[in-house]
Amino acid sequence: MNILFMGPPGAGKGTQAAEIVNEFRIPHISTGDAFRLAVSQGTPMGQKAKVFMDKGELVPDEITIGIVRERLSHDDCKSGFLLDGFPRTIAQAEALDALLEQSGRRIDHVINLAVDLDLLLERIVGRRVCKSCGATYHVQFNPPAKADVCDKCGGELYQRPDDTEEKVGTRLNEYATKTAPLLEYYRNKDLLRDVNGDQPISAVTAEICSLLRGQA
Numbered sequence: 001m002n003i004l005f006m007g008p009p010g011a012g013k014g015t016q017a018a019e020i021v022n023e024f025r026i027p028h029i030s031t032g033d034a035f036r037l038a039v040s041q042g043t044p045m046g047q048k049a050k051v052f053m054d055k056g057e058l059v060p061d062e063i064t065i066g067i068v069r070e071r072l073s074h075d076d077c078k079s080g081f082l083l084d085g086f087p088r089t090i091a092q093a094e095a096l097d098a099l100l101e102q103s104g105r106r107i108d109h110v111i112n113l114a115v116d117l118d119l120l121l122e123r124i125v126g127r128r129v130c131k132s133c134g135a136t137y138h139v140q141f142n143p144p145a146k147a148d149v150c151d152k153c154g155g156e157l158y159q160r161p162d163d164t165e166e167k168v169g170t171r172l173n174e175y176a177t178k179t180a181p182l183l184e185y186y187r188n189k190d191l192l193r194d195v196n197g198d199q200p201i202s203a204v205t206a207e208i209c210s211l212l213r214g215q216a
């Protein structure tokens, strides 16, 4: 099954993706995670991406499409994948369509996590991420058992540098101007499924699972 997760910053894409890839046994491809890894490793691509990420802006299409093209060519993606945070522009969506068509694949589901914009800031500034395994927490909505320690691996939790109030404004603006038009793009292809992301995490997971299994 080939799945895309769409939604504004902080909608819960990463949180839900972790559950869904476990349930459906498919690889989780997050362009945000790929960029953060490249930044932490100091690769040339990471250095280029960092300039944009630090401002809360989208990384240019040619860099982003290159990463996804390379990742989707791996054997573990042949029987399915979950793309989280890609595509984010019409050019990325068109490139993805062309890429999949070349290899005889297609998108099966586009899940749009809908959350009221007012809730996003609170979610983003309260987010904490594990340095070791990448698990995501929230100081209020999904706290770890022990403050700043990952329940899953004991790793240290940190706050992403783009999770500040100031950068969230730019990220939301980027979403509204460049990414939101994609909802129409996928609605026109009859692929888009809206999920209410303003429910407890487990309820959102259950709704997505039902949709993917064709029960909703």
Ligand code: AP5
Residues within 6 Å of the ligand: 007, 008, 009, 010, 011, 012, 013, 014, 015, 016, 031, 032, 033, 035, 052, 053, 056, 057, 058, 059, 060, 064, 084, 085, 086, 087, 088, 089, 092, 123, 124, 126, 127, 128, 136, 137, 138, 139, 141, 142, 162, 171, 197, 198, 199, 200, 201, 204
């Ligand atoms: P990326 O890492 O993709 O960030 P994002 O889209 O801004 O999404 P987030 O990671 O902020 O949110 P999320 O929806 O995954 O929410 P989460 O599950 O963590 O991208 C970062 C940057 O990389 C971009 O700004 C850009 O520069 C670059 N980039 C990436 N992809 C790109 C692309 N395709 N093109 C160009 N540039 C690209 O949840 C948020 C918080 O809420 C957490 O604390 C969580 O615990 C909590 N939470 C989750 N669900 C719930 C719930 N149901 N109730 C209460 N709290 C909840």
Ligand code: ZN
Residues within 6 Å of the ligand: 130, 131, 132, 133, 134, 135, 150, 151, 152, 153, 154, 155
């Ligand atoms: Zn961890």
